[in-house]
Amino acid sequence: MHTFEFIRPTDSAAAVAIAAQAKTAQQGADSRFVAGGTTLLDLMKLNVETPARVIDINRLPLDKIDATPDGGLKIGATVRNSDLAHHPTVQRDYAVLSQAILAGASAQLRNMATTAGNLLQRTRCMYFRDTAMPCNKREPGTGCPAITGSNRMLAVLGTSEHCIATNPSDMCVAMAALEATIHVQGPEGTRAIPIGDFHLLPGSTPDRETVLEPGDLITHVTLPPPIEGSRQLYLKLRDRASYEFALASAAIVITVAGGKVTRARVALGGVGTKPWRSLEAEAALVEKDANEDNFRKAAEAAMRDAKPQSENGFKIELARRCLAHALHIATTG
Amino acid sequence: MRDDSQSGLSNPAQQSFLRTPEGTVASAGLANAGTNIEGAVAITLRINGKDRQLRVDPRTTLLDCIRETVALTGTKKGCDHGQCGACTVHVNGKRVNSCLSLALMHDGEEITTIEGLGTPDALHPMQAAFVACDGYQCGYCTSGQIMSAVALLEEPCGPDDAAVKELMSGNICRCGAYANIVAAIQQVRQNN
Numbered sequence: 001m002h003t004f005e006f007i008r009p010t011d012s013a014a015a016v017a018i019a020a021q022a023k024t025a026q027q028g029a030d031s032r033f034v035a036g037g038t039t040l041l042d043l044m045k046l047n048v049e050t051p052a053r054v055i056d057i058n059r060l061p062l063d064k065i066d067a068t069p070d071g072g073l074k075i076g077a078t079v080r081n082s083d084l085a086h087h088p089t090v091q092r093d094y095a096v097l098s099q100a101i102l103a104g105a106s107a108q109l110r111n112m113a114t115t116a117g118n119l120l121q122r123t124r125c126m127y128f129r130d131t132a133m134p135c136n137k138r139e140p141g142t143g144c145p146a147i148t149g150s151n152r153m154l155a156v157l158g159t160s161e162h163c164i165a166t167n168p169s170d171m172c173v174a175m176a177a178l179e180a181t182i183h184v185q186g187p188e189g190t191r192a193i194p195i196g197d198f199h200l201l202p203g204s205t206p207d208r209e210t211v212l213e214p215g216d217l218i219t220h221v222t223l224p225p226p227i228e229g230s231r232q233l234y235l236k237l238r239d240r241a242s243y244e245f246a247l248a249s250a251a252i253v254i255t256v257a258g259g260k261v262t263r264a265r266v267a268l269g270g271v272g273t274k275p276w277r278s279l280e281a282e283a284a285l286v287e288k289d290a291n292e293d294n295f296r297k298a299a300e301a302a303m304r305d306a307k308p309q310s311e312n313g314f315k316i317e318l319a320r321r322c323l324a325h326a327l328h329i330a331t332t333g
Numbered sequence: 334m335r336d337d338s339q340s341g342l343s344n345p346a347q348q349s350f351l352r353t354p355e356g357t358v359a360s361a362g363l364a365n366a367g368t369n370i371e372g373a374v375a376i377t378l379r380i381n382g383k384d385r386q387l388r389v390d391p392r393t394t395l396l397d398c399i400r401e402t403v404a405l406t407g408t409k410k411g412c413d414h415g416q417c418g419a420c421t422v423h424v425n426g427k428r429v430n431s432c433l434s435l436a437l438m439h440d441g442e443e444i445t446t447i448e449g450l451g452t453p454d455a456l457h458p459m460q461a462a463f464v465a466c467d468g469y470q471c472g473y474c475t476s477g478q479i480m481s482a483v484a485l486l487e488e489p490c491g492p493d494d495a496a497v498k499e500l501m502s503g504n505i506c507r508c509g510a511y512a513n514i515v516a517a518i519q520q521v522r523q524n525n
Binding site: 001003004005006034036037038041042045054056058080082086105106107108109111112241242243 | 413418432434438484498
């Protein structure tokens with residue numbers, strides 16, 4: 001691990017001011033906020049992350065879960081994933097979020113990992129994690145060996161000729177289906193970013209994963225008020241029963257009235273280069289009968305633009321079945 | 334709980350084992366531990382109920398601090414990347430992977446390691462259950478398994494074996510003692 005200066009600011013403004021000196025908040029950043037450390041320390045040991053300054057935000061007052069005036073929920077940046085998943089309001093009103101978090105990582109990691117850290121979780125692509133290999137995300141312009149190499153776990157949606165790395169988060173998939181908003185404090189003030197706009201597609205700049213700029217500190221996430229009468233589900237398919245990243249997953253928030261779908265929010269995990277909200281699946285569901293034929297059509301719509309790599313073509317049908325089955329369980333369970 | 338006299342540090346052979354190539358004692362839980370490390374930062378960790386005033390390189394993980402600086406070697410290093418669970422300790426009562434945390438992030442916090450659970454003469458019920466149920470073979474993962482299992486007792490967990498397996502999935506046992514580990518945990522839960 002490279003040496004670094006460890007800084008523990010006493011308020012958010014000080015944390016922002018220190019981080020604002022960096023040239024980038026993306027890959028290669030020389031300042032990093034640390035909360036749980038489960039991604040950052042892992043990557044610092046591999047020399048994938050080599051920050052000169054590590055800014056500890058654990059003592060900032062960002063660890064609360066509160067109701068918002070409009071009936072939604074405000075989740076602090078440093079709320080631990082386990083505390084979020086077990087929070088009674090989350091379990092009651094945002095069950096898909098609780099299920100997604102508990103489907104990810106291990107109990108120890110969930111006790112450490114935070115809301116903001118999970119939003120910024122890095123890909124598990126083996127070429128990104130290995131500094132002996134080229135990687136456009138880690139070192140722009142060096143190439144993507146995954147495209148002709150080991151890509152079974154990698155993405156089929158949102159890929160580019162420069163990068164096919166999967167976003168590994170479960171939490172973000174549920175937050176996409178819940179239409180979360182990410183709140184950031186930066187050098188120019190605060191701003192709110194819909195989760196769909198937060199993560200970037202790799203395109204020709206896979207080193208840029210989010211819209212965050214130097215000094216931007218995620219302070220909290222808000223969820224809109226729960227949808228009356230909606231059913232929610234997170235279904236995750238993986239190589240082993242626990243403690244494994246998704247091959248395909250689906251987060252569903254759906255409302256059915258009189259046998260018809262009146263509202264649907266659908267997001268997919270394990271298959272996209274970012275947490276994958278599927279407007280196509282939602283459009284295919286709304287105002288249609290809630291039945292298996294229509295669930296299958298929605299699943300086909302979700303994967304219409306999917307592009308298989310040499311080893312992961314199976315994910316396209318797996319994701320279709322995952323989504324169709326999740327819709328079935330959510331609407332009949 | 335063990336004190337320093339039981340940790341083996343008075344043994345010269347073990348002290349020499351802790352020497353760096355430069356010949357300075359880099360660890361051993363001595364009062365001046367770390368004074369010669371460039372850029373070292375002073376922290377206090379309350380480990381197993383005892384305040385430890387330490388100086389650590391900022392890069393030192395909580396795991397390396399516990400093992401090398403404080404010389405409590407019951408906590409094990411397996412993968413060093415949060416994948417195996419051998420390094421599991423409790424921070425403020427919650428189980429964590431000590432390999433993925435910096436020691437100085439825990440300044441002033443309460444750490445419990447396997448040495449803080451019981452003693453050879455007075456085992457923690459979970460330690461006794463692992464012995465009774467033969468919940469190990471080589472033993473390398475065992476302290477992490479037991480630290481996880483003790484924390485699990487305080488977490489939401491369904492009554493059946495499947496729920497225990499799910500919540501213990503962050504602790505890998507290469508020998509494959511899983512069936513007996515689950516049996517040990519269930520024995521303690523049923524007696525609680």
